[in-house]
Amino acid sequence: MLNHAEASEKFITNQERTDWHDDTLWFVRSKRDKASKLLPEWEALREQASQIKEHMLSNLPQYLLEFEAKAQANGIQVHWAKDAHEHNEIVYSIIQKHGDKALVKSKSMLTEECHLNAYLEQKGIDVVDTDLGERIVQFRKEVPSHIVLPAIHLKKEDVGETFHQHLGTPKGNKDPQFLTEAARIHLREKFLGAKVAITGVNFAVAETGEFVVCTNEGNADMGAHLSDVHIACMGIEKIIPKRQDLGVFLRLLARSATGQLITTYSSHFAKPRAGQEMHIVLVDNGRSRQLARDEFRNSLKCIRCAACFNTCPVYRRSGGHSYHQPVAGPIGSILAPNFDKKANVDLPFASTLCGSCSNVCPVKINIHEQLWFWRQDLMKEGLAPAGKVLGMKLMAWMMSNPSVFRLAGGIGRKVMSWFPFLVNNGMNPWFKQREMPAPPKQSFQEWYKSNRS
Amino acid sequence: MRVALFVPCYIDQFYPQVAIASLELLEKLGCEVSVPKNQTCCGQPMANSGFAHITSGCDTNFSANFSGYDYIVGPSGSCVLHLKEHHPDAKIRASVFEICEFLVDVLKVKSLPSYFPHKIGLHQSCHGQRGLRISSMTELNEKPFSKLTYLLDLVKGCEWKYPERQDECCGFGGTFCVTEEAVSVKMGQDRIQEHQANEVEFIVGADTSCLMHMEGILKRSASNVGVKHIVEILNAHA
Numbered sequence: 001m002l003n004h005a006e007a008s009e010k011f012i013t014n015q016e017r018t019d020w021h022d023d024t025l026w027f028v029r030s031k032r033d034k035a036s037k038l039l040p041e042w043e044a045l046r047e048q049a050s051q052i053k054e055h056m057l058s059n060l061p062q063y064l065l066e067f068e069a070k071a072q073a074n075g076i077q078v079h080w081a082k083d084a085h086e087h088n089e090i091v092y093s094i095i096q097k098h099g100d101k102a103l104v105k106s107k108s109m110l111t112e113e114c115h116l117n118a119y120l121e122q123k124g125i126d127v128v129d130t131d132l133g134e135r136i137v138q139f140r141k142e143v144p145s146h147i148v149l150p151a152i153h154l155k156k157e158d159v160g161e162t163f164h165q166h167l168g169t170p171k172g173n174k175d176p177q178f179l180t181e182a183a184r185i186h187l188r189e190k191f192l193g194a195k196v197a198i199t200g201v202n203f204a205v206a207e208t209g210e211f212v213v214c215t216n217e218g219n220a221d222m223g224a225h226l227s228d229v230h231i232a233c234m235g236i237e238k239i240i241p242k243r244q245d246l247g248v249f250l251r252l253l254a255r256s257a258t259g260q261l262i263t264t265y266s267s268h269f270a271k272p273r274a275g276q277e278m279h280i281v282l283v284d285n286g287r288s289r290q291l292a293r294d295e296f297r298n299s300l301k302c303i304r305c306a307a308c309f310n311t312c313p314v315y316r317r318s319g320g321h322s323y324h325q326p327v328a329g330p331i332g333s334i335l336a337p338n339f340d341k342k343a344n345v346d347l348p349f350a351s352t353l354c355g356s357c358s359n360v361c362p363v364k365i366n367i368h369e370q371l372w373f374w375r376q377d378l379m380k381e382g383l384a385p386a387g388k389v390l391g392m393k394l395m396a397w398m399m400s401n402p403s404v405f406r407l408a409g410g411i412g413r414k415v416m417s418w419f420p421f422l423v424n425n426g427m428n429p430w431f432k433q434r435e436m437p438a439p440p441k442q443s444f445q446e447w448y449k450s451n452r453s
Numbered sequence: 454m455r456v457a458l459f460v461p462c463y464i465d466q467f468y469p470q471v472a473i474a475s476l477e478l479l480e481k482l483g484c485e486v487s488v489p490k491n492q493t494c495c496g497q498p499m500a501n502s503g504f505a506h507i508t509s510g511c512d513t514n515f516s517a518n519f520s521g522y523d524y525i526v527g528p529s530g531s532c533v534l535h536l537k538e539h540h541p542d543a544k545i546r547a548s549v550f551e552i553c554e555f556l557v558d559v560l561k562v563k564s565l566p567s568y569f570p571h572k573i574g575l576h577q578s579c580h581g582q583r584g585l586r587i588s589s590m591t592e593l594n595e596k597p598f599s600k601l602t603y604l605l606d607l608v609k610g611c612e613w614k615y616p617e618r619q620d621e622c623c624g625f626g627g628t629f630c631v632t633e634e635a636v637s638v639k640m641g642q643d644r645i646q647e648h649q650a651n652e653v654e655f656i657v658g659a660d661t662s663c664l665m666h667m668e669g670i671l672k673r674s675a676s677n678v679g680v681k682h683i684v685e686i687l688n689a690h691a
Contacts, residue, residue: 009635018639026618033591042594311592313622317639350633352626352640353501355583359592372501379503392504399462399499400510402491409466429631433638434669437467444460444469448476448488 004350007322008314017155022316024152029310031259032360039255049248050364053301056239057291063206063239064282070209071280074271081283084114087233090281091116091198092123094231100195102126103227106213106220107134108200109147109304110233110283112326116198128190130219132183139166145320147327148257148306153319187219197223199269201234201280202303203249207242210270211280214253214263221267231279232269236287237300249303252362256305290338295373299334301363308357308367314350323347330357334370337378345383348374406445413439456484457519459527459549461661462494468661474688475528475552481688482560489518497535501627505539516542524559525549528684530581530660531627537585551585552684553659557600562607568691570610571655573681574648575601576667577620578660587659591620601659604687611686613657616647625666641670648678655681 002010012018036042056063068078081087087110095103103120105111105127117127117138129138133150137143139162144150151159160174169182199220204211211232213220224230240249246266254260272278291297309315309329320328325336325344330351336344348371357367378384384392398404416423416439424431442450456479460472479486495515496508515536519525525548527533533551540546556562577599581587588599605613624630624640631637645667648656656671656678658664664680671678 005633005635008633012635012639022643037594039594313624313640314633314636317636317643349503349629352579352622352624352629352637354579354622354626356579356590356592356620356622359583359590375501375503376505377503380506384503388502392499392502393507396496396499396504396507396510399494399496400514402493402514405462405493409462413466429634430669432634433673434641434666435672437665437668439467440469442469444465444472445488445490447469447473452488 001324002322003346004318004322004324005346007324008318008350011319011322012317018317020155021153021319025310025316028149028258029307029360032256032307032310033259035255035259035261039251045248045252046362046364049252049303049362050301052240052245052248053363054298056241057237057297057300059241060236060239060291063241064236067204067206067209067239068282070206072209074209076209076271076278076280079279079281081281081285083285084283087114087281087283087285088116088119091231091233092120092125094229094279095120095125095196098195098229100125102128102190102194103196103198104128104130104190104194104219104223105198106200106215106223107131107150108198108233109327110200110235111198112144113235113285114233114283116233128187128194130187130190130217130223131215132180132217132219135183135187136162139163143321143326145328146306146309147304147329148309153321191222191226194223194227196229196231197227198231198233199224201232201238202253203246204234204239204280205241205243205246206239208270210243210268211238212246212250212266212268214250214266216258216260216264218265221265224267224269228275229277229279230269230272231281233281233283236282236284237302253303253305256307256360256362286338290335295377296334296338296370298365299331299338299367299370301365302331302335303363305362307360307362311356311360312351313354313356314352318350323350330367330371331365334365334367334374337374341378341381342383345378348372348378406443409443413443454484455521455523456486457522457525458486458488459495459519459525459532460488460492461527461529461532463665464528464661467665468682471528471661471682471684474682474684475526478684478688479526479552481566482556482562484560487522492518495532495535496539497532498627500535500539512541515540516545519545519549522548524555526552526555528552528659528661528682530578530585530587531662534580534584551581551587551659553581553600553604554585554587556687557603562604565604565607565687567608567687567689568610569608569686569689572612572614572651572653573605573655573657573686574651574653575605575613575615576623576644576648576656576658576663577601578658578663579620579622581659582620588620601683604683608686608689614648614651614653616644616651618647623663623667625663627662630666637666638670641667645670645676645678649676653678655679657681657683657686659683
């Protein structure tokens, strides 16, 4: 597997596509800016959302139990999963009970995190992702590159070709309207045939035992309403205390994500309709571990709007797949080390720490600070390459000893003037596409000594 | 007012003109400026690479050089932010200032005898902007302000322009510039392109590290656009 730097380098090889990716996502960020600036209370809303989540995280056990009790009273079956594997087993056992071989699934980052599709496919279940972008990447045997815009790494020509192969649309047809219609007809069939529907959960209300699913395509509703069994999968941090809190979160979510005032569908599921079975799977999968870490607990406030993706200058120029995680971008980089430090050691370094992510975050997660904290954590755990440790120790030693610093600086500048090829060569990544600064004859301290003292 | 000039290590070694301009400018504005001789580095390169746990030698050396002054002033938002956020001594954290914020907030500069008849592109370095709040940020719903443009507007002849994306990062990012070389350079190229579209003569900012990165890219493409630290402009005269 390529690390972030290697995968990005590959991504950038196609400059034209990189520019298109960058511009497209910047456009989404600009729409978000416009929408947020139309609300004079925007910053207060962010603060309120952050505080509600803060309160929820501090009282999570009570709210989870309250939610469970209310949901059960509504006739919803509640399941608890400590990790991804348990989650997948629970979902499979429900499907098995109904003896079905196919199901429809709307967007759920949690099921991506748990690799549910791969698990079910191994068991012989045909999972159909019904979000248009997710269906496109599913056809291509890829994973989403963005949590709100799963196929944003693809252009309409790519989609045309994919649909030609999988849906038999005419070769070369890349008309978005036509292709969407083809997907609609294809998915309609799948909706009508499926007995089981899986959805994600955007918000679960402890007070009422209901959950809210937000989509723009209505595919979650279509699946849930046509199926005999509705399984909703959610991370335990999706709880909010009261229904009125939705007045804060629903206003922030779509504005942050796409600049819309609200998602086209914000559907409340409170109880199964007559004859239907409704299940909720509450999944921990490392969340309580993250909750116990002071520096990182706030990452659990995330409402998966992807505003941090769209604003991130690194994400826009490296693409979601370079993060090799179901959740990419800045938020993914602070969530991933919780799952596997060694495999994700590159991600907290895939950032310039510019801080734009923290500024757009609707729940005010200090994302760039957490990237910094993860760097400390991972390096202290000895996950740095030996060369880096040595280099850092050498630098720290030199900078602690002014005479060494002066000597090394003087020698360094002379070497650069006299033997430029020692610095300006292929071994120096700086020099690949950039010139080195021209070394001056005197350092400032040397100038000061000869001119001022 | 006893001011100590903090000269970040790479400015000392590669951009002495930025430190000289800082010194002259502060003196011109009536400060009694000392230059602690044994200063080296604030420790940021190690800390941002995940090695904050080995910077105590740097911290100690910084304290030894900079204790006892009313203000510590440096021409680098990034290094100053690091000290403000991570230096163990609370007195140091409270007295360290980036030079533009020092000029505006402490010296309350109302006029400058400066003259710089050129068109410049303003680069807002992230740590100064988002970390120290030297200017408002496009992500936030807040009233626009900028300590940098306030100062530039006092310079006779100087015309400044923002690039199309007013406050996007240039991609320097400390060791990021070599560990993520491809993205870093692409980010820098994109910034430069927007400045060039504005037909500026210089790209100007308050952080030499960003400028060093963009200068490296500009030179490689044999561009006639130069870079300057903002103090070089504030200190320029006819």
